[in-house]
Amino acid sequence: MSLQARDHKVIWHPFTQAATAPVPLPVVAAKGSWLELADGKRVFDAISSWWTCLSGHSHPAIVAAIADQAARLDHVLFAGCTHPGAVELAERLLEIAPTGMSRVFYSDDGSTAVEVALKLAIQYHAQNGHPGRQRFLALAGGYHGDTIGAMSVGDPVDFSGPFSPLLWPVGRLPVPLVHGDALAGNVDCTAELAELDRTLDRHGDSLAAVIVEPLLQGAGGMRTYAPEFLRQLAKKARERGILLIADEVMTGFGRTGAMFACQHAEITPDLLCIAKGLTGGTLPLAATMAPEWIYERFLGDSARQAFLHGHSFTANPIACAAALANLRVMRDEGLLNKAQALHQWYAQSLPSLLDHPQVHRVRWLGSIGVVELHGHGYHDAAQSTRLQRRCLDRGVLIRPLGPVLYTLPPLTADVGELREVWRVISESLP
Ligand SMILES: Cc1ncc(COP(=O)(O)O)c(C=O)c1O
Known part of the structure; x- marks a missing residue:
């Protein structure tokens, strides 16, 4: 039986309507900003596993x-x-x-x-x-x-x-x-x-x-x-x-x-x-x-x-x-500087998304970059789930807050990775 099938029988997940939720991602390992799935596929953790992962997953020193x-x-x-x-x-x-x-x-x-x-x-x-x-x-x-x-x-x-x-x-x-x-x-x-x-x-x-x-x-x-x-x-x-x-x-x-x-x-x-x-x-x-x-x-x-x-x-x-x-x-890896570098990158990159007809507003602070879409409310789960699914299919894990799409990657993520993530997000917009 697959991990997800066994999960379905015994687990009660947080913030999840089990009757309608897609099957959970089977994550078996993680390194840096990347999660590794049971089938070997890699997914970028663009939300730092609920905003916790700061120094990259499984950092050797930690x-x-x-x-x-x-x-x-x-x-x-x-x-x-x-x-x-x-x-x-x-x-x-x-x-x-x-x-x-x-x-x-x-x-x-x-x-x-x-x-x-x-x-x-x-x-x-x-x-x-x-x-x-x-x-x-x-x-x-x-x-x-x-x-x-x-x-x-x-x-x-x-x-x-x-x-x-x-x-x-x-x-x-x-x-x-x-x-x-x-x-x-x-x-x-x-x-x-x-x-x-x-x-x-x-x-x-x-x-x-x-x-x-x-x-x-x-x-x-x-x-x-x-x-x-x-x-x-x-x-x-x-x-x-x-x-x-x-x-x-x-x-x-x-x-x-x-x-x-x-x-x-x-x-x-x-x-x-x-x-x-x-x-x-x-x-x-x-x-x-x-x-x-x-x-x-x-x-x-x-x-x-x-x-x-x-x-x-x-x-x-x-x-x-x-x-x-x-x-x-x-301290040793200068993560505060890295957060500031991510802020600079958002400053140069997010405003261009305002040209997209679905994008209402953008904002950024340190390692957090935000795009707010027009229209659908916080609880239009269908829209969020579709977007999330499209990004996931292309190897990026996000978790929109209704119309609000954001990235908050580990501070060890580099600008090149973030650029790729936002390319995937922007190409996944409705
Ligand atoms: C600002 C803030 N305070 C408190 C909490 C609750 O933290 P926890 O989920 O670890 O109980 C959160 C969680 O997202 C948060 O963002």
Whole structure:
């Protein structure tokens, strides 16, 4: 029986309507930007396996670090124990994080990093004399994960519908979207900033935190927005004692051409969530970073004042070793420069696609290039599936977000590969 037939009998896939979905790709190996299928065919991973694969698949240095660590210390609980990898990784992360961060709280994935940030914000205010600060502000079009808290702060979408009775009410700000070069544009944000002021005047005292995906909203449609809006939001939140949570789960580790997208806007968040690219995309690991003045509010005689949250695999040593190796690869192979080179290539190449009658808009930021088609809505699955299929037949794996086609390849991908990928995409357009 084929792998797909066996899969069909026993597996329940994520984000998949099994009744209508095409059979899944049987992937048996991966190297660099390429996946290898059971029949030996190679497919370019143009979306970095859900935005995780940063340094190329099965990078030898990361593979060696994982094997070495697994043989020495596979796992140990992280309450009451520590280990060298967790400490060294925290030290490295604090060196590259936006200024002000001094503590690293580990968890497992993007959603848990966000849940931790939301819970920290609430408990911080409660223990800092503001128990009434219990609400969150978020951005329209935002996505922060699939656990209940992360879904609550994300903009409602069809798939969060069944859970709506469980989600808490969250204020949502309109964002001034930018097209073309996300870093070049001077977009007028007057209307959005006026709305922000109105919201803060009305609800400012009850807000614990505002949560943002800095500069680029991923799952919401690879939407880029004005750095000036983010700067003003950060400033106004700070003035009112509202924490700023930067969800860099997708944008972190050089994806946008800076180590963290916050750095493009020169803002310092109060809580920073990272995951996905942290281990180069090899193993699940996440972290929420915080400054000392937040950490200190959790110190005291009572255990109840501590942050009583944790997961079985918190700070898994093998994942920490992978993350440390990934950071070395990023440095040694100049991956930030590579992301900037991809940005330049998009700048030269994507605008010409505007000549295609189906193309509505293009935009790019670091290693992320986006083409938005006219017409069909987010849930015109048939159109997206057809496009995806056409690209796949020609050896390119994409996963359109409705009318939004994008590439977000491993940072090790070279410009020649990307050129070929976009030739395939443009020739596959309807
Ligand atoms: C910005 C952002 N936050 C959080 C998440 C959730 O991460 P995970 O899927 O690892 O739980 C995602 C996932 O795509 C994301 O893009």
